Amino acid sequence: MTAHHDDDDCERMTPSRRAVLGAAGALFAWSFVPKFAYAAAGARDPRFLLVILRGALDGLSAVPPIGDPDYAGLREGIALAMDGPEAALPLDGFFYLHPAMPNLARLYKQGQATIVHAAATGYRERSHFDGQDVLESGQPGAGHTQSGWLNRLIANLPAGEGVSRKGVLGVGVVPPLVVRGDAPVLGWAPPRMARAGSDLTMRLADLYGQRDPGLARALAQAVETEGLAQRRGMAGEQKGGGGPDTADGMRRIAEGAAGLVGADDGPRIAALAFEGWDTHANEGGAKGRLANLLGGLDGAFAAFEQGLAPVWKDTVVMVATEFGRTAAVNGTVGTDHGTGTVAFLVGGGVKGGRVVADWPGLKPEQLYQNRDLKPTTDIRAVAKGVVSELFGLSGPVLAEKVFPETSGLKPVPGLVV
C-alpha cells in the first residue's frame, strides 16, 4: 500500500515540478527559519520534547508505591505486586514501575530517567480541560489560552538565538496549546494522504500573501516543516495507522518528532500529545487498558532514543499530565479525577536513576481532600529546573514570562547532566 501511494506521488512529480519544489524551499526559507544555523562550537545544542498525556494519568499505577503499606488496600482489583508472574519492575525498593514499561526501567538503570512523584501543577480542581489549559499555558489558573509556555520560552530567549529562530514544533493536525503564541510554530503530523503538488501550494501562498496574512503565515510554516521532513527522508513513510491513543500511533508520532528535532536545521523544542488516559472504568492492573497505553508510551521512549541517537546526550524528554486520579479504586474498577501524579524525565541529558519525591503517604488524612494523592512537588518547578539548565533562561524571565507568578516557586536544581 505504501509503495502504491509513493508511486502516485512520483507520477505527478514531473521534472519541472521538482525544480519548482526547490524554488519553493528557497522561497519559504526567508520567512523565519535559517536553513543551517549551527550552535557555537563547544556550546551545548540541547533538545527538549514535552509529551502531554491527555486524560489524567494514574500515577499510582504507572509508578506504584508498593512499599507503602496503604497502597494495596486502596487499589483492590488493580494493585500491582512486587513479585509473581506479572511483577512490577523494581526502582528503589519503595517505588516500582509498571511492568508494561521495560524501556523506561532500562533507561532508569542507565541513569537516563528520573521519575517525579506526587507532582501536580498549581491547578486544584478536576476538569480535564482546565487542567490541560493550566499545564500548557503555564499560567497560575485556568482561562488563559492565548499562548503556551513553550512558545513564550522561545520568545524570551535572546534575539538571534538559534533555538528561538528555529521555532517550536507542535505535533498534530491541531497544535497543542503549549506551543501556540507569537513565536514561530511549526506543525507536523504523521502523513495520512498524498500531499498536494508544490505548484498549488505556491499559488496559494501568493494568494494568501495578498489577501490573508494569517493563512499566509500558517502555510509558510507548514511548507518549511515539510521541506525539513523531506530532507530527513521522512516523506515516504507509512500512511494511515493508529491514532495518538494507540501504541502504534504513539510510536509513529515519537519517530516523526525525533526525526524533525534531531535534524541539524530543525526545531530544538517540540510538544506532542498522547491520548486516552482517562481510565474511569476497567483500568486494569499488570494487563489491560492502562497497561496498553503505558506500553505505547514506553515504545515512544525507545523511538525517541533511537531517532535522536546522535543528540541523545543533549536531549531531555519530559512527560506530564494534567492531574492524577483518585487514590482509591472507584465503583467500576477504575479511578476518578484526582490531583497528585507522576512526571517523567527521560534522555541522555537527564541526571537520572532516581525518584524525586517528597512522599506524602496514602493514609486517609494524608490524602488531598481525603481522596487524592497529595501533590508535594510542583510540575512547573520541575519544568523550570530543566529549561533553565538546558537553555540558560534567567530566574526572573522564567518566573514572570514563561511561568507567570511563580517567583516563589524555585526551579528544582540538578535535574540535567
Place this chain on the structure above:
Amino acid sequence: MAGSGELTAGAVALQRFGLGPKPGQGEAFRAQIRERLLAEIAAGGVAQPAGVPFSGTVEIGKALFAFEDQEKREREARRIAAATPAQDGQQGMQMAEAPPQAQPAGPQNQTAPAKPPNEPALPYRTYRDEVKARVDLALAAETGFGERLVMFWSNHFCIGATKSNIGRIMAGAYEREAIRPHVFGRFEDLLIAAESHPAMLDFLDNRQSIGPNSPAGRRQGRGLNENLAREIMELHTLGVSGGYSQADVTNLARILTGWTMAGRDGRLGFPGSFIFNPGQHEPGAAPLLGRDYAQPDLAQGVAALTDLAHQPATAHFIATKLVRHFVADDPPPQRVEALAAAFRDSEGDLRAVYRALIGSDDVWRAPATKIRSPQEFLLASYRALSRKPDFGQVIGPVGVMGQPFWQPPGPNGYADSNAAWASAEGLKTRVDVAAGWGRQAAGSVADPRVLADDILGPLLSPETKQAVARAESKPQAIALLLMSPEFQRR
C-alpha cells in the same frame, strides 16, 4: 433590490449560519437569507436522515447483542479448535478451518447470518451507513442552518464512537434520537434526551455507576462513577466556572445512579433501551447547588437536570458557545449577554435564542474571521461541487483533517477556534484534501471561473478571481477556489 453591502452580508451569512451555497442557489438566496433563516426558526424542525439501517435504539440493541453473541461463539470455536489440533476430524469442518487468530471475515458457524465478504463488522457498518445518511441530508439541505445547529449540539453533547461497540453502533441513532428532535425546542428537553440516551450513559460510564447503599451496591460492593455527573455540569450546563463544587459532582452522581441501558436479558426493559434501574439507585435525598432533591427514583434526576437547565450560569455558558461558534473566537460580550437574556427570558426556548443571534445587526456585520471546521469545509465543498460522495470520500478527508464524525478527542468535543483549525499542519492538510477534490471534480465542473462567481458572488476578491483564472489546470483552479480565504472563512 438589496444594496451591495447587504448582498455581501448575505453571502457571508450563507456561510456563517449555513453550509454554503450550491450552484445556482447563491444569487437567489443572498438577498433574502435573513428571512429564510427566520422562517426556518419559525418552522422549528430539522429533517431526519433517510436510509439508516436501524430505525432506533431498540432495534440496534437487539442487533448488537445478537452480533456480540455470535462473536463470542466464533471466539469460543476458534479457542477449541486451537486447543485440540489432533482431534480436528471430530470437531467439524468449519472449526478445523478456523486459524487461531483468524480475521472475523467469513461465517464460521452455519447458524450465523451470512456476511458478505470484505464487509466490516456490524457496528462499523452501521456507523458507516449513519454517517452517509447524515451527510446526504446536509448536502441536500437548502441553507443548512438546521444541520449546522445539529452539528453544534451534537458536539456540545458529544459522545464518542470509538469507545465501545455501543458507541460505534449507536452514534448515529444518538444524534437522530437525542439531538435532532430538540434543536429547535427547549434546552431542558435536549439536555434530558442527551443524558438519558444509552450512548451517553455508556460514553460517560454512568451505566456502571452504582449507589453504594443501593441493593446492587450492597450486594456487589461496587459504587459511584462520577464521570457523567461532572461533565453534565462542566460541559453541558453550568460551565466549569458555573459555581459547583466537588460535593455537587458526587451528589449529582448519586442522583443519577440507576440511569442505565437495559441488558440483553430484557429483565428491566427492551434490550438496548434506556431504563431506570431502581436496584442501582442510591436511596435518599441529595443536595445539589444548595437545593435538596428528595424525589423518588427517576424523578430525582429529572428534577435535578431540569433545574440545571434553568440556571443563569447555563444560559450564559450556552450563549457564549453559540456566539463563539457562529460569530467570533472571542465572542463579543454584548452579544453573549443578549443571547443569555433571551435564554433566561424564554426559559430555555432555543428558538428565542437563535432569533437573538440572527436578528442582531452587529452579528450580521461582523467580519468573516472564523475558519470553517473540517466538517463544514467538506460539506460546503461537496455542495459547491454538486458531488455525491460515498462513505470513503467523507470519512477519509474529515479523518485526516482531524474531525471524523462522532469521534472527538474528549467529552468536551471538537475545538471551535482558529487556533485549532487554522494551524500550519491543519491548513497544509486542507490543501492536500482540496487538491484531491479538484482532481475528482474536474470532469463535472464546466468552468471553475463561473463556479467561483456563482459560489462566492460578491465575496469573490479580484486576487482569488485572478488566481482561479490563471490556474494551470482545472483541478488546480477548483482547489484554489476551495482554499481561497473567501471560501475558508465565514
